[in-house]
Amino acid sequence: MPEQRRPDESADGGPEGPPLDLVGVGVGPFNLSLAALADGIPGLRTAFYEQQPEFGWHPGMLIEGATLQVPFLADLVTLADPASPWSFLSFLKAQERLFPFYVAERFHIERAEYDAYCRWVCAGLESLHFGHRVDAVRWHAELGLFAVDFTRQEPDGPPVQGRSYARSLVLGVGTAPHVPEPLRSLTSSVGAGAPVVHSASYLQHRERLLEAGHITVVGSGQSGAEVFLDLLRRRPAGRERLHWLTRSAAFAPMEYSKLGLEHFTPDYTGYFHGLPEQVRNSLVPRQWQLHKAVDHGTLAAVHDELYHRTLNGGWPDAVLTPGVAVRTAGRIGATRVELHLEHTEQNVRTRLATDAVVLATGYRERPLEGVLASLEPYLRRDASGRVRIDEQYRLMTDRCVAGAVYVQNAERHTHGVGAPDLGLAAHRSAVILNSLTGEERYRLPRRTAFTTFGLRPEGALANGSRGVAQQADREHAQFRPLRMT
Numbered sequence: 201m202p203e204q205r206r207p208d209e210s211a212d213g214g215p216e217g218p219p220l221d222l223v224g225v226g227v228g229p230f231n232l233s234l235a236a237l238a239d240g241i242p243g244l245r246t247a248f249y250e251q252q253p254e255f256g257w258h259p260g261m262l263i264e265g266a267t268l269q270v271p272f273l274a275d276l277v278t279l280a281d282p283a284s285p286w287s288f289l290s291f292l293k294a295q296e297r298l299f300p301f302y303v304a305e306r307f308h309i310e311r312a313e314y315d316a317y318c319r320w321v322c323a324g325l326e327s328l329h330f331g332h333r334v335d336a337v338r339w340h341a342e343l344g345l346f347a348v349d350f351t352r353q354e355p356d357g358p359p360v361q362g363r364s365y366a367r368s369l370v371l372g373v374g375t376a377p378h379v380p381e382p383l384r385s386l387t388s389s390v391g392a393g394a395p396v397v398h399s400a401s402y403l404q405h406r407e408r409l410l411e412a413g414h415i416t417v418v419g420s421g422q423s424g425a426e427v428f429l430d431l432l433r434r435r436p437a438g439r440e441r442l443h444w445l446t447r448s449a450a451f452a453p454m455e456y457s458k459l460g461l462e463h464f465t466p467d468y469t470g471y472f473h474g475l476p477e478q479v480r481n482s483l484v485p486r487q488w489q490l491h492k493a494v495d496h497g498t499l500a501a502v503h504d505e506l507y508h509r510t511l512n513g514g515w516p517d518a519v520l521t522p523g524v525a526v527r528t529a530g531r532i533g534a535t536r537v538e539l540h541l542e543h544t545e546q547n548v549r550t551r552l553a554t555d556a557v558v559l560a561t562g563y564r565e566r567p568l569e570g571v572l573a574s575l576e577p578y579l580r581r582d583a584s585g586r587v588r589i590d591e592q593y594r595l596m597t598d599r600c601v602a603g604a605v606y607v608q609n610a611e612r613h614t615h616g617v618g619a620p621d622l623g624l625a626a627h628r629s630a631v632i633l634n635s636l637t638g639e640e641r642y643r644l645p646r647r648t649a650f651t652t653f654g655l656r657p658e659g660a661l662a663n664g665s666r667g668v669a670q671q672a673d674r675e676h677a678q679f680r681p682l683r684m685t
Contacts, residue, residue: 223366224248230608231372233276234629236286251333260401280626338574370606375563399560412556420446424560447525454493462649471653472616592635
């Protein structure tokens with residue numbers, strides 16, 4: 201019996217029709233931005249595959265009233281193409297909500313509204329294919345194309361395998377919730393005993409968490425603050441029974457000064473990419489307050505809520521302690537969890553028994569090795585074993601792979617703290633599309649920051665920003681920056 205042919209594959213193993221120009225793996229905000237901007241390029245053939253049945257952006261953290269930490273201009277397209285039909289303002293107009301938004305004078309929109317906006321864009325783009333799991337990609341040297349194997353989940357039938365061919369790929373596989381090693385054994389049994397959940401699924405478990413006698417929140421980033429505030433507001437005054445712990449030295453505010461925000465511009469991205477690898481490695485951990493701290497407004501709301509609960513005398517039953525690390529953890533019987541804590545500055549250890557734990561311990565980039573297993577021999581890596589990524593967000597591969605593999609939100613080690621920031625999504629998408637087409641389909645600004653990062657321009661992404669040497673006046677015209685050796 202002859203082998204069953206895949207639906208989009210010819211008898212000789214090649215594509216039946218013209219190959220796609222670009223296949224995207226994953227449909228989160230970043231690949232959705234790319235799909236929206238690609239929609240404005242006539243003749244460009246694209247397809248984006250997402251294994252989930254529909255779009256969902258951090259559904260567990262769409263807490264009522266929680267807002268984005270970036271302005272609404274950081275939508276999918278505006279900072280690259282303000283006239284795009286897929287802008288947030290176009291969404292409001294289509295919903296007949298443009299005047300209410302104008303009157304509301306909101307610069308930062310709610311997360312739930314951003315999610316609704318992204319779903320609206322998804323409904324209008326034909327290039328998106330939900331319920332499609334990409335199983336593998338490989339470089340077909342004879343065809344000079346990437347072969348993308350996927351499984352399509354039919355609503356009322358068995359899964360169907362398919363294959364697409366494309367000249368280029370873009371990987372937007374996103375991030376995954378991170379659970380520290382001492383707590384991983386606790387999360388394996390969410391359905392039984394004391395609930396231990398990651399903040400990524402907070403809303404799904406909120407009612408069960410509120411039933412617990414005592415709740416502990418671990419982690420002091422924005423998610424930890426929002427979870428703690430939401431629990432605090434929903435617990436009775438005087439009987440809150442909440443702990444908020446973090447290993448950070450303080451419940452620190454986000455660096456949100458105007459010049460500080462210029463670290464999230466293409467100018468800084470280009471500067472960072474041009475730095476030596478060892479310098480980049482040391483920079484990222486030191487810049488944690490740019491992206492891992494808490495919004496000023498959220499910290500103020502936590503303090504206001506706590507203060508309000510002191511008006512009738514007494515203090516709320518809530519303990520907020522920074523500088524505490526969880527060394528180990530285990531379950532006590534069927535209903536409690538015990539955390540073994542260490543205060544690093546006091547060099548003191550203790551134990552905390554609790555009835556529920558929310559882990560606001562952040563996210564990690566999903567590894568690319570799974571989907572790129574067949575391309576592993578062709579990938580170039582740095583001294584730390586990470587994939588090397590060029591200025592235009594392409595994986596650096598051996599020359600025998602003529603096609604390009606672009607990445608989104610997997611390049612913090614090469615492009616800096618702005619990699620996961622929504623504010624750079626449209627610009628990065630425009631860079632990728634200009635690279636893909638070989639034309640300036642989207643005109644990019646030559647300068648994006650008042651800050652001049654470094655004494656000389658760094659890399660192709662510097663976009664014409666002048667270094668100190670170029671800005672010197674006539675009196676110092678002979679000044680030239682020197683490399684340290």
